[in-house]
Amino acid sequence: MAPSPEVEAQIDQWRTYVQRRQAISRADVDEMEDHLREQVADLTATGLDDDEAFLVAVKRMGNLDEVSREFAREHSDRLWKQLVLVPDAGSTGHGDRSWRELAVVLALAVGAGIAVKVAAETISDETVLLRNVSLLVLPFLAGYFAWKRRLTWGVGAVLAAPFAVLAVVLNVYPFAPEGSTLLLAALHTPVVLWALVGIAYVGGRWRSDAGRMDFARFTGELAIYFTLLALGGGVLLGLTFGTLNLVGIDPEPFFEAWVLPFAVPGALVVAAWLVEAKQNVVENIAPVLTRVFTPLTIVMLLVLFVVLASAGSLLDTDRGLLILMDATLVLVLCLLLYSVSARDPLGPPRLFDALLLVLVVAALAVDAVALTAMLTRIAEFGFSPNKVAALGLNVLLLVHLVGSAVLLTGFLRRRLPFAALGRWQTQFLPVYAVWAAVVVVVFPPVFGFV
Structure with missing residues (x-):
């Protein structure tokens, strides 16, 4: 059985x-x-x-x-x-493998930098370069996990095919210059590629709820490490820049031509390696981060809701404000997911769980106002690629947040296990990747590539 x-x-x-x-x-x-x-x-x-x-x-x-x-x-x-738990039997050193992994990481980081540098030298149109940046960098990150997880050639081929399809879509589709579908495709491509990196991260076990939650945790930790590397690198570059200027040397051309193309993509690969090598460091501060930013985000949502409620007619809602609302809701989703991943699923309900419910309900209120404003604008002005893409995202966020609110309420009332909330998060995540793929591949021909 x-x-x-x-x-x-x-x-x-x-x-x-x-x-x-x-x-x-x-x-x-x-x-x-x-x-x-x-x-x-x-x-x-x-x-x-x-x-x-x-x-x-x-x-x-x-x-x-x-x-x-x-x-x-x-x-x-x-x-x-x-x-x-039984007594330790002694530890075995893995120094050779650690050095070998570091060599692989550095080679992939340099490879990502070379790809960006070659593209920058050969592609004169900056818009073409920008929409292909994720295709130039993320394959190297996926390659690191493919090597580390020892993926089979079959899984590697399955991962390579979507990369190739996206490369064809971004560079062969007859997009109108500066058109909406071009911008949407460029913005949603990294989402699809990140999902492919996730498949490599979990070793091809894409149906694993625990694996997807682990990847969600990795994503949050990667953001922390990448930010730390960016801050530290920025300080070093600033000091070097200032010192060279004082002696009469202008380093700006060199920095733009060589340092930036290698530093940014290389830092992403190195940050991923640091997360893998030092997982326990960030995992210890994850609960602290979620407890600090959750109350602040609730306050931000309440302020945003008051601004929207007092803005007058929803038809006159500024487009930039709607974009800001969507960005805020995505932030809430990331914070919720990271909070769930950092919590002991077997622990009893606590005050912070109630605070998470307040966060979700506040986000639902803001999302409801945003959806109403979008539907009002569509009824008045008609459909457009941007409106449909934003409407689809907000519908997905609404479903995700409603499900989270129901499960959190059940957990706080001790009728559902916390693990049910975790499964809901991980099982819904692929829906965002599928929607992003639809926006990239289907929207351009449907809307005439404008």
């Missing part, structure tokens, strides 16, 4: 954790998972229920394998931590 969905989710989370360890290959993970499933099946046959069988099976795996012991230690609040 197949394990219950709850045990499948636990096995999936265990596998995702094990895959993140540098010394474990994909084949080893498959073998370990098979062994774990056999243990669960054998124990279930003796009369244990699925949960008990999983606990005992992981304990046995912990006795055999250091990685399972680390998994239990990291999830120290879980009940079965007591079953798994």
Whole structure:
């Protein structure tokens, strides 16, 4: 008999954790998972229920394998931590592999910089260059995860095909110069590409809820590391720039021609490597970040709602204000997702969970006003690519936020587990990637490439 969905989710989370360890290959993970499933099946046959069988099976795996012991230690609040945690058997050095991985990361970072530099030298039209930047950089990041997760050639081909399709769409479609569909395609392409990077990150297991949540957490941590690198690099470049100016050397042409094309894409790849190598550093401050920014975001949403409510006719709502509203709602979604990923799913309801519900309800109020304003403008002025794209995004946000509010309410009333909220977040994320792909591929011919 197949394990219950709850045990499948636990096995999936265990596998995702094990895959993140540098010394474990994909084949080893498959073998370990098979062994774990056999243990669960054998124990279930003796009369244990699925949960008990999983606990005992992981304990046995912990006795055999250091990685399972680390998994239990990291999830120290879980009940079965007591079953798994056994004395350390000594650590094994992985210095050679670490140096090899660093070499791969630096090679990919330089490769991304070379791709951007060559494109900048060969493409005279800046608009063409800007809409292709994500196609020049993100394949190198996907390549890093493909190497690290040891993806099969079949999975690699599946990932390469959408990259090729997007490259054709962005460069072969007869877009009108400075047209709306061109701008929309350029803005939505990174969303689709980031979803492909996510598939590489989870080792091709794109149906894994735990894997998608892990990628969401990685995205937040990547933003933190990239920001830190950008700030540190900006300070160093500023000091160098000032020093050279004082001695009569103008470094601006060199910086623009060589430093920036290599620094920005290279920093993205290096930041991804830092997240992989130093995951526990940012994970420790993730709860702090969410608790600081959630109240501030609630205040911002309330101010925005008051501004919209007092702005008069929705038909006269400024287009720039609607764009700002959408950006704010996306920020709320990211904050909600990061908060969910940083929380212990087995913990009881707390005050911060109620604060998250306030955040979601406030976002729903703002989204309702935004949707009303968009529908009013469409009824008065008709459809356009921008209006339809914005309307579709806001409908998706509305559905996502309503589902989150319902599940959060159920959790606060102790009628639903917190894991249900996490599954809703990860299962809805691919919808945004699909919508972005529709905007990139379908919108241009439907609206005549204008």
